[in-house]
Amino acid sequence: MTNAAPDMAATELRHLPAVPPESPLDMPVQDFSAPPLRSAPARWRESWRTWVARLLAFGGAAAITITGFLVMLDAFGDQPMPLQIALLALFTPTFAWVGFSFCSMLAGLFAARPHDPQGAPGRARLAVVMPVYHENAATSISLLVALARDLDRAGLGGRAEIFVLSDSRDPAVAVNETLAVSAAREMSPLPVWYRRRAENTDRKSGNLAEFWRRWGGRYDQVVVLDADSVMTGDTIARLSARMEADPGLGLIQTMPMLVGGETIFARVVQFAGRVYGPTIARGVAAWSGQTGNYWGHNAIINSRAFAAACGLPRLPGKPPFGGTILSHDFVEAAALCRAGWKVRLDHDLRGSYEGCPPTLLDMATRERRWAQGNLQHLRLLGMRGLRGISRVHFIIGVLGFLMSPLWLGLILVGLMLSGWVLLSTPAYFPDYYQLFPDWPVFDSRRMLWLFIAAMAFLLVPKLIATFRAWWRPLARDAGGKRRLLASALFEILLSALIAPVQMLIQTRQIWDILRGRDSGWEAQHRAGHMPSWGYVLRHHWAHVALGLGTLAVLAWFSPAQLIWLSPIVAGLILSPFTSRYSASPVFGRWARMRGLLVTPEERATPAILADAVAIARNLPRPVAGDASVLRLGEDADALARHLSLLTEPQPAGAAQRLPAITAEAKIAHAATRTEALSFLDRPETLAMIATPALLDRWSRLPE
Template sequence: MSDVSSISSPPGSSPASEIRNLPLSAEESWETLGLSQSRGPATPPEAPLEMPEQDFRARPPQGPDSGWPSPGTILARLVAFGGAAVIAWIGWRQMVLSFGANMTWLQSVLLVLFALTFTWVGFSFTSMISGLFARPLRTPEGPNDAKIAVIMPVYHEDAAATAGLLAALARDLYRVGLGERAEIFVLSDSREPDSVLEEMAAISRLRDISPVPVWYRRRRSNKGRKAGNVGEFVSRWGGRYDQMVVLDADSIVGAETIRALSARMNADPAIGLIQTMPMLVGGQTIFARLTQFAGRIYGPAIARGVAAWSGNSGNFWGHNAMIRVSAFAQCCGLPELPGKPPFGGTILSHDFVEAALLRRAGWKVRLDHDLRQSFEGCPPTLLDMAVRERRWAQGNLQHARLIFSRGFAWISRVHFVIGILGFLMSPIWLAMILVGLALSANVLLSRPDYFPQTYQLFPTWPTFDPVRMLWLFIAAMSFLLVPKFIAILRAWLRPLARNSGGNVRLLASAIFEIVLSALIAPVQMLIQTRQILEILRGRDSGWEAQVRAGQMPPWGVVLRRHAIHVITGTATLVVLAFLAPWQLIWLSPILAGLILSPMTSRWSASPVFGRWARRQGLLVTPEEREAPEMLTAAHALEFRISGTLPREGGLTLLGRNPALRSRIMALLPENPDSPVKDRLNAIAAEAKIAHATSQAEALNFLSPAEQLALLESRALIETFAKLPQ
């Protein structure tokens, strides 16, 4: 472990003009400029902003934008939703003709399930096509003195990685001239003592090297989770800022993009929120690279379509967005939903709801798809993605209680429905497969009744049109694949293909992505179906720290997690091979995905195979071939900060290392004022420390909650440090 006392603050100051062209990673040059903001309190003076709790049944206030959508938005909606309706009608009609007039009840069920699935894949196609009517976006010029807060809620994150990202952003903000208007605010909900200690040490180091103010606040209560964390910030300091950029712990927005967002919001006083389209970066495993390649190549065209039909009733994805603070405070105080989790309690997918509330109050919510300096990390493995999706599934199903809330724009309700169906389509797809197999079994195992009526002169022949069904299958596959090939063609016509390895490698990568995604899709179908069933049975997802950097799981883990998938696929294969071998033609991709799921899950989580794909030029993105300066600087700063953190020893270092102790105490409020009921852990910790004969004994006495209380009190830290080591 490096000596924390080696960290020092550069003296002096320097005008911003000296660093306009200074590389973000030019460490020595930045230090000699003496731009440290480390001195001073951990938080600025409070500037309270009232944030009333919203009533979903109340009449919404009249906001600044209540006009009709633009002609382009109307056309985009006609294409997206009208086109999907036409596709739904065609699919329904063709299925009815395939089954004939004497439809059985199983065929009726299959008809409904197929119509839902066919409409879903059709909408993904028409939504993308509607992007042809997306409005042009531009960044206005002119004076802008809006005060910006860049906030990053954190919860048991990699402290060095988080600080590295923010350090690079701080320098970028200063370099583009936002040093006087922008401040960074780290909002911690971390609860594990050693993690909190490391986090505070990293923030202290960040404050040393940041040319813009960096503030740090850790809550004692995690009420409301992330939404509550942001809400408390707005309530206490919202009056200090005009705009805020919300980040995740693994996401970042470039300073040029922040400046553009600020200018666009400042030029239109009716804008409440602007969402950017984050590009996935940093993937090392095959699974992560697959996800980031798909997002980079297909994502822009998809986002353009969503932006076109959303218009001023867009959505919020929880991060990489700029929000007007006053509008957020007015509209987005979220209540607890009545009842117990998973459908009651804290609103998990709060971002969708906040966007709907802003629009309900007459604020514009936009997706500005043209801004490129917006990045985020991606889950490294299929199993890590499943854990994350469990929480998303619960949050989206909660929205079923809010869809019909008073005053929501109909497009906001559409966003809710799309989010819900994004998870319900898995059990719908599974049900469609099972009903199809049941129909096949019924044909094989039962004898047709050609004379269902007693006095019937002519037989009733079973009706089924396999040719029509084949064309419906081809149409469904086309709706899934054509948007991808349109995106590839779009990339070929732009520098995107050249920056991704060239036309041939881009096409090869797309084919690789399609094949691997086809193997993963049936596994995700069963995983999400199980998640939906757990939620319906009343099981809460909880709140765990997200996995940002995973590792290849051992065989024992993948075999245990995917055993049900292998058994299901193998059993279905054996039964069909004996009873209906022709069905294997249709189901072979699904069965292959299930049977091979342990290998797919393990090998797609391998960084070794990820590096192999990189060497072959597969799944390469422009940001990987030529990494943005901010990301390379963030990695360099992360490495430097990491070497100064208390990696070993934990709280024992608090007593042994005066420099570390001084840094931690500098991030604590001078005179914390709280009622006795909130200081019970501190009172218990004080008593136990007083009876301890050494620092080690004191730490053994303290519970985790009392250790947290120690980290929250200057007086307790000083008392603890006086004990013999």
């Protein structure tokens, strides 16, 4: 077995300190209003393939948009009404959006396939970091242990290390983490370091920035994972070699495959990502070229490039538009590019995995934070030195959420226009001396063709990806061609039912952000659970009411329009049923048993994921509430393991030390450990479990 360090036996890893010696790396806070400081070693140019892909993606989208605009304008005649002008204003960006999605997929025909360098093995020092915040410790840490073993098998054991960066503020979770990491150190052939911050400054971006400023100089490359994501050792080895071969590379993003879906909703998202995702990623990689984007995890980063270019400032003003940059990953990619570094999406690598949200409402919770973060990017479009394609990434991220209110506005204006046509009496001779009448102009045939074109731009990429998979081993690995096609049709049907609900949810989120409501920082739900009827009705009653109201109005005034609006009306009326039953793990298992929505990773589980499941069974099981902390007083070994991973000194300021002071007083007046714990609030309990002297005094109390 390869040792984690030349002079260190694997059996001694458990005796390491909690963190390695600090190796500070200067990470200055960037001034985005000033010209960028170039830190890349050399200038570079995009290849001809990238320029052709951009011409196809953006030129094609422009041609589709102009054509749609002119056809719609012609359908309204020479003197369009105000409602028709409003419809045209809403139709144009939505038609451009679906047109660009289609052209971006076609641009993938010109995507270059990255090459793996040949020759001697690399020498880059590598850290794999996983920021965690109120996660299931056993699940997340087991992924890292499995990865450590895989890295060792891939020949990176002598130059790779694992780093857990905790921001957890729940005492029970914090104890779960230390006990899991302590056990993981005895199972891992690589060093596993652990640090929990005393203050959660700037959330995830601040968590990573603090790592870079304290230990960034120890590593040449850093792989960032999410708490439910992992990459194989071979994939990381290939990424490391590619980055080492090109000194101008600042970041390489992979295309993670979604895995572990249990509910119907998760399995639909997982299937769509597996079948359609590679085609979409290929297109984005083609027109992004060397000015790619970053999705916050499952990427490898040039450590010194990131430190030099990506110290993020706080935006002036209060949240939601000011303060900490939430969607920091887009901004970090743009900052690297403005400093002259290459950022690339390597679409060819398949050994990259992440979990998926289990329910529609869990997805909505995540999207609330993403929506706020992406709208913040509007303030960064004027960043000095921002490259054009980085600006495109910002705009696409913003439009991904603004499309929902635009679609809603388009539907409402269309209904108003239809109502006006049905209920009003046209004035054929508005001028008394007029010789010929003014006939109302509304060319329904042209409108129908525009609708068909929009649906084609939405569905054709899915069909192309499905039939592309049909002729590849993916069809066999997904249960056969018939099951692949049935799964694709089911995905399209369920997506059609969910789309109007997501449209209204995102519209409400945008409205909340515009009126100044901050998203906060909530822990993510990663395990499937079936919500109660009361829960889904509280979240979807307005959707049902709108659907029923629309159904009644259309049935009375214009039954023919129900044909076109039936997917939207049905999606709204059925939203409680869709939300609840798509969250059922039972139905998810039923679909899998019948070969529906199956992905290759389910039929042949990747070794690293299977290893992680086995490792999780051997890690300490997470415990909730006070029982987690009480373990430290009941088990001397658990207390010793926890103490061995304490690194953060208590804050020096009086206000920051107050929880420790009050905790000490309460412990002194308690008769038992349980009583003392009942006296402490959360900040005081956190101070106690982070202070060895307080823990020692508390643990000496009677049970």
